[in-house]
Amino acid sequence: MQMPLFDTVLVANRGEIAIRVARTLRDLGIRSVAVRADDDPSPHPEHFDETVSLGSGALRDTYLSIEKILDAARSSGAQAIHPGYGFLSENAAFARACEEAGIVFIGPDASAIETMGDKISARHAVESRGVATVPGIAEPGLDDAALITGAERVGYPVLIKPAAGGGGKGMYRVDDAAELPAALQAARREAKSAFGDDTLFIERFVSNPRHIEVQVLADTRGNVIHLGERECSLQRRHQKVIEEAPSALLTQAQRAAIGQAAVETARSVGYVGAGTVEFIVAGDRPDEPFFMEMNTRLQVEHPVTEMVTGIDLVEQQLRIAAGEPLAIAQDDVRLEGHAIEARIYAEDPAAGFLPTGGRILDLRWGDGIGVRVDAGVDPGGEIGSSYDPMIAKVIVHGATREEAIDRLDRALAETTVLGVTTNRAFLRALLGETAVRAGELDTGLIDREADRLVATGTPSAAFAAAAAAAGMLALGGAGAWQHDGWRIGGSVGRVSRYRDGDGIATVRVRHAPDPGDAVPYGGGVRQPRLDVDIEVARADGSSERITAMHAIATRRVPEGAWVGLPEGDFLIERHVRTRSGRAAAEPTLASPMPGTVVAVHASHGDAVAEGQAVVSVEAMKMEHVLRAPVAGTVHVHARVGEQVTRGQELATVTPDSQEDA
Template sequence: MASQMFDTVLVANRGEIAKRIARTLDELGIRSVAVRAEDDPSPHHLRFSEVVSLGSGPLRDTYLSIEKIIQAARDTGAQAIHPGYGFLSENAAFAQACADAGIVFMGPPASAIETMGDKISARHAVESRGVATVPGIAEPGLDDAALIAGAERVGFPVLIKPAAGGGGKGMYRVDEAAGLPSALAAARREAASSFGDDTLFIERFVTNPRHIEVQVLADAHGNVIHLGERECSLQRRHQKVIEEAPSPLLTEAQRASIGAAAVETARSVGYVGAGTVEFIVAADRPDEPFFMEMNTRLQVEHPVTEMVTGVDLVEQQLRVAAGEPLAIAQDDVHLTGHAIEARIYAEDPAAGFLPTGGTVLDLTWPFDSDGHGGIRVDDGVGVGTEVGSSYDPMIAKVIAHAPTRDAALERLRGALAETSILGVVTNRGFLRALLDEPSVRAGDLDTGFIDREGERIASVRIPSDVLAMAAADPMALLPYVLGAWRPDGWRIGGAVGRRVRLRDGDGLAAVQVLGDRCIVTRADGQVDQVATRRDAPILRTDDGTWVSTQEGDWLVEAPPRIRRGRGPAQPTLASPMPGTVVAAHAADGDSVAEGQAIVSVEAMKMEHVLRAPVAGTVRLHAAVGEQVTRGQELATVTPEEAAA
């Protein structure tokens, strides 16, 4: 029994993955220990038997502190550490530190992490086992001249990639030789900043690429199997958004072939535990998968594999870490039905997918969300959780399982419709719209689809019925009711309704409430007459009125009240997202040109540059290193004519 293998397991992670691991530990009767930074708003620790504080401060002093994690395991008597994903999960030094402390690391040997953590050495390792890699030039220490010469041999377009790290950082597509020098310089800067290593290599860019990965399991007795593949082609800026299992592209023969290549990849480094081998596949040549990289850990999207195979991957990690041989042979693996996962991010698709933040004020998950009815939710938030910029913007995953892909798509759409997260702008509405795209419904996917079509899919202004619901709420937006009418619409001569002015994208919408109907007049002159609805969750806050519908959660704002008797306002640069000011490109009092960079804000792996809206004199209102909120004024520019 697993409960006899380990009495206590410490989970060196947070959020939804920590809660998910705790669920399996609880089912197996294993005492669970959480670690938690004092300023971490995630309620993941509530699922654990014991919680150890890591103190407060930056990540290097909490979740990335090997010394504190090891000490927490010693203090609580934990015999094993599960690293989850991210943080220390693919850190060879951490795996070695666990071994040195006599604590079982629930992952592969440090040597496997080191080899697969360097994409150049990983290519060489898998090539030795006959696994195909993307044609390219990949040797340690290549300078720009060697890379430029190699790109000519490989043929354009090419993809510049850093040898270390992942997540799309430092990756650049280059279509012609003239653009290569500047792209190499940018890639080196980004790789050095993100990973502390500016080593680069170049691969041929695969046209119409699909991202397909294979789940593998390996034990310490030489047994290696695969559990089928996952399609992860729907991604934005190399970050996955929708994943599914199995892939709608592959035939059974192609599935067996790519699975065999994944097994050989695992064998090439003596792999032990659960891991994922990622391949790039041309849509018109699915029989020729190219190895891309191996993630030496559990993946975010592992639930879709669990739902189609019935295998609890965390349980398998526990058993393998305890020295048990795999109880599952390759012939025992059967894929049943189809599963699709949608990642809910704290981001605003209508604002270029910029990270958002705020406090979760109200939260509703699908009624049947425990996996037994075909819907599963892995989340890391609760009512009152403050979503900030210190951690990853993914706050939940909604997964649907059904007998067919079409049925799974419909079930997932329905589950997202039942989900409501008020207080934080998320991509929930975008996810439903994405699932409705004809190409997505048909399984005609590629990794560039969202980057090409995302702006179009996300360009949905606040629906008229949502504006009407916000305006019709008797207590909503009272300071912005126009005229001398009472909130109930009564005045001398009879009830004539009330009018409210609301933000509508870049313009304003006027909403007239007339009993059981509303008239919405848009800034562009469009007029909609809609029935007054009061059946959706509505929540009033200082920021505005939150309205939740099947199509998304909307923050309906009133415009600022007009200030009388003052001169024109100075152009203001407000932070588009919560984050940290990482650079000031101009000094306080400088004269700046229109379009000149003023400050840069970074949050959740994204950096945004704010530029002068007009030429003039700049005044800075935030310092480098300062934590700022969404909408906070960072600088103002006094126009040249005003200054004169």
């Protein structure tokens, strides 16, 4: 029997990545220790042998507290710390503190993190190894004037990027010189908030760009290999949405060349551990990859590489950290089949992908051959604004790319998340795109097609299910629909009205399943295959008669009902009658998400133009600007630093027409 690499390992993270690392620790017979903020709803401690409390409070006092993490490691007897991703995973000070405390940091040394964590120094390091970088202006301490001058030399469009951090935060594409000053201010503010460093640089924007990254492994003996590439071009606001391995773009020769460039990148800083080298590639010039950055940690999308190579990357991290030489040579790496991953987020695509929140009422994951789900939530769990809005990753493997996409689409169709608005329907719409199916991707595809992809609408079946569920649950007991009234010609039925966009959907139920035959589903109701007679009259004038319903997950809530269909999960809200004749209200700017006011762009009483920025709100390190809906006089009700709730009024604008009256 193989001896464990370490006796005890602490995982300094939460949610799905903590659960995923714990799985490998368990497989290797290593005792696992979790850390947890007292007010964190994540279920990850259930997967560990021991849990150490970090107390409660802001992130800086819990998961970002180096002192508390090290104290937890000492008290639990942990010999090593796995940082997961995010939080302290790319914090050079944390890596250095672990070394000084005599605890193994499962990752590269502090100097490699520092070099690659600063995008400017990273560019210089890889250029010394002959790795190409995107043309741009990248020097320490550039002020706005220097960046504006440099952008003229680089040529528009340009991409503003923060020197610290990653994940697309603080990145802005600018197409015109007039837009640059305001974009620089927003980028600095966002970078400062997200990374504590507002240093910026500028690169030329590559046309039709594809985002391709390469997984590398490097041991303490100087051995460095790559495990092939991942295509991450399907992004929204520089945040990855769907990732796959291998890329449909590259030939074998191009794969070998970009892999070698990644290896040279790792060698440029004496890298040790698992890391990812990211490249930008023009779709029409895949033989010319440009280095973007190196992530000195495990990536969110690492499972697709594991699926096509059969290599457990967390196990490799542990073995490297324990001083073992790589047992895998470059010639041993084989890419078998195709893998693809979709990230399920608590966000509302129809509202510009703003983060959402709430309590998860029901939860079901798709399964089947080749399907893997890495989730960090349980039914009843709370999704708040303190942590990343990603709920889970659905990853599948197939013999071909086409088979993998089909399996992912089927797994998403079988998934249900009730209680929180998610991007599940959007993901299915994206997978159905002709360009996606053909592998004709670029990083701007989602942003170009977002309006069309999110316009999926609410199926009539969702209204029908909501009405049926409301009747069964509200009236209770067998025969809930028996007393529906009879007239010549048959049953009148029970009528319910729900919001249908800007109009009303009228639902008439004449017969519905007997609740005594309903199948329990997560505390709600999963309707069996029974005949129904439901008529749905939509706000657009269309109507539909539904005579069968099956396997539909529903949960009744005060505002209506949650309904889970293959097309997506929908909150069907009841129509509440209001008094007529009420005077029109002044245009209101309400916070679209729970968060913090980070900027107020206009003073109380100012005259504002339509579209002018008024207030900026940040949540989950994403900034949203509220703009005046009409020209008029602004009345500001918010202040910088204020914590606000979703729907809270932050400002109103009295239209010019009313001012003149």
